[in-house]
Amino acid sequence: MASPLTxxxxMPIEVFMRDYWQQxxxxxxxxFPNFESPISGEELAGMALEDAVESRLVLENGETGPWELRTGPFSEEDFLSLPRTHWTLLVQAVDQWLSxxxxxKDYFRFIPDWRLDDIMISYAADQGSVGPxxxxxxxxxxxAEGKRLWQQGPKVDETxxxxxxxxxxxxxxxxAENSWVLEPGDMLYLPPQYSHWGIAEGACTTISVGFRAPSAAAILEDLAAEVAIGLPDSQRYTDSGAEPAKNPSEIDPASVARLQQQLGEWLKQPKKIAQWFGAVMTEAKxxxxxxLDAGDAADWREQLPQGVQLVLNPASRAAFCREPSTLFVDGEAFTAPLVFVEQFTKSHEITWNEIETFPEIAKDNGLIDQLVSQGTLIYPPEDF
Incomplete structure (x- = not known):
């Protein structure tokens, strides 16, 4: 496991987080000095032939018009029929398939794991891009390979x-407000909503490390339902101490302010919110x-004593909270010893030593059985 960037x-990471992150x-x-791409354009195209891999092609001058979007899986004939220039192949979640x-991802653990989305890789022919x-x-x-001209513009939005x-x-x-040509090992950080446009100068490969953030609309809709489950029917809007109504038909500012204050009180459930947030932020993409990797819960008991370890599925996500001690994996919450969940969410693996230290996780229908049965814990794939 690589160490997080310092x-x-x-620039020290502390300075970056203070002055640049989301700003x-x-x-x-x-x-990344002397960086060599872990994947070639041909290998990326090979991944785009697979049904289980999400892939897209963007052609600036497509058959159906400008900026044509095609979705995979693709065939070898699809790639052979592409023009020589002005197209880009994008493959999502390559980190789930290649160690x-x-x-x-380990280099970016100065940001919480649960904020990381996935690693998307694009291969572009000369002048290829996905537009501004x-x-x-x-x-x-x-x-990763070749050169790409990046132009960065102002912050924009839906308007x-x-x-x-x-x-x-x-x-x-x-x-464009800034313009740079990036070569292998160079990296550009962009906060949300900054407009940008990357154009390949010759064939090139770019690795995109993206971070997830649920929208305010999604948070309010989902959290409200979760919090409401625990509120008794007797807990209602109140207006004790209100002044006599000047206009009985008006929803006056004082009533709105009172409701806002009561909403804040109803949401003062940090443990429930932590449980909800942990589940939401670890949902598998x-x-x-x-x-697909769901296994036999009994099989690991025979394999692990022989030195085989169980590892977190590359497609899974894990996090934890301290009070109460909870492991969140793939949108589910599990009670487990705090020392264990801290260790597991850091290393993403379980060996026989952990089982001897925390025997409760290895009980029949216990934590390991459940995680193996749902595909969250697997034996290391050959590539991994």
């Missing part, structure tokens, strides 16, 4: 007009991929 170029872009020259890519756009999440763009005639959210107007 510096971004010459402003940063170009980091030679962030060399998964190891890159913006994202709702933070992203580190690591140049900025989009280009019509394409399913892609391409900005109709883009004004591709749960079907996790389910």
């Amino acid at each position: 510096h971004l170029g010459d 402003k872009p940063l170009l980091i020259r030679n962030a 060399e890519i998964a190891e890159l 756009h913006y994202d709702h999440y933070d992203v580190f763009l690591l140049q 900025n007009p989009r280009l019509e005639g394409t399913p892609l959210n391409i900005l109709k107007e883009f004004n 591709y749960p079907d991929t996790v389910a």
